[in-house]
Amino acid sequence: MHRQPIFAFHYAPGEETVFVVASISDEPGTLALLLKTLSNQVNLIATSSYTLGNDMAVFSGYGRVLSKKTTAASLREHIEKTSKVSTCQVWMSEKGLIVDRYHTGYEGGIGEPYVIFPAKGISETFEGMVRVFGTGGSTLLYRRGLDYAKTRSGLYKKIIGPHPETRVQELAAIVSALGYGGSTATFDPEYSALTLTAKECFECSSGSEEKRTCSFLRGMAAGIFGPLFGVEIVSEEAKCRNLGDAYCEFVLKAKDGLPLVRKS
Numbered sequence: 001m002h003r004q005p006i007f008a009f010h011y012a013p014g015e016e017t018v019f020v021v022a023s024i025s026d027e028p029g030t031l032a033l034l035l036k037t038l039s040n041q042v043n044l045i046a047t048s049s050y051t052l053g054n055d056m057a058v059f060s061g062y063g064r065v066l067s068k069k070t071t072a073a074s075l076r077e078h079i080e081k082t083s084k085v086s087t088c089q090v091w092m093s094e095k096g097l098i099v100d101r102y103h104t105g106y107e108g109g110i111g112e113p114y115v116i117f118p119a120k121g122i123s124e125t126f127e128g129m130v131r132v133f134g135t136g137g138s139t140l141l142y143r144r145g146l147d148y149a150k151t152r153s154g155l156y157k158k159i160i161g162p163h164p165e166t167r168v169q170e171l172a173a174i175v176s177a178l179g180y181g182g183s184t185a186t187f188d189p190e191y192s193a194l195t196l197t198a199k200e201c202f203e204c205s206s207g208s209e210e211k212r213t214c215s216f217l218r219g220m221a222a223g224i225f226g227p228l229f230g231v232e233i234v235s236e237e238a239k240c241r242n243l244g245d246a247y248c249e250f251v252l253k254a255k256d257g258l259p260l261v262r263k264s
């Protein structure tokens, strides 16, 4: 697994760090110039930049200050002297903690807002539901995963196109990139079953005293692929880390026993 760090905040006790955000022109070379200017005063830890679509772009970054004399005001003045930088804000760390005071959340690939929540936190939340409601809790999680994915089926149809059977690897890559688990998708030669795997799946990341399996993801898989293939799906979790397997595996089949992919 290659996990990308999220820098909503950065904690480095004993270090003097800064958070910088600058509004810059998105002409070629502007970012390189800004990075060069910054490198005189700051050792960068993490940066991000994106275009706003109106010839402007936003740069933000965390860094360690190289000199104890650097203040938020002096660094800001230094950066604003760079050509093509229109405005700039700088914050200094307090007792090793520095927070992104500019951004208010994250966006997915199509502009949707996301929240960031620890994987183990969700896993433990699901565990609590199953502890209280037993198998009814697992059924509820399955239904919620199914219904949630079904409401998004129009979106998946749009981005995946009319032949989803040729693009299941891309769907698995999206699931992996979003952090649900390192995923693969494989059809059998007759297209009668689609096998999905998830390594380090978020849903069982906290372990389970209740021997709970990954019902939410099992429901999501049925809710995503059912509308894409235009069939009612039966989704089974054949393997789960909570049952002692090395990874989770879901097997999807059509409810009527016919192939998942049909000639229309």
Ligand SMILES: [Zn+2]
Pocket (backbone or CB within 6 Å): 201, 203, 204, 213, 214, 237, 239, 240, 241, 242, 247, 248, 249
């Ligand atoms: Zn599982």
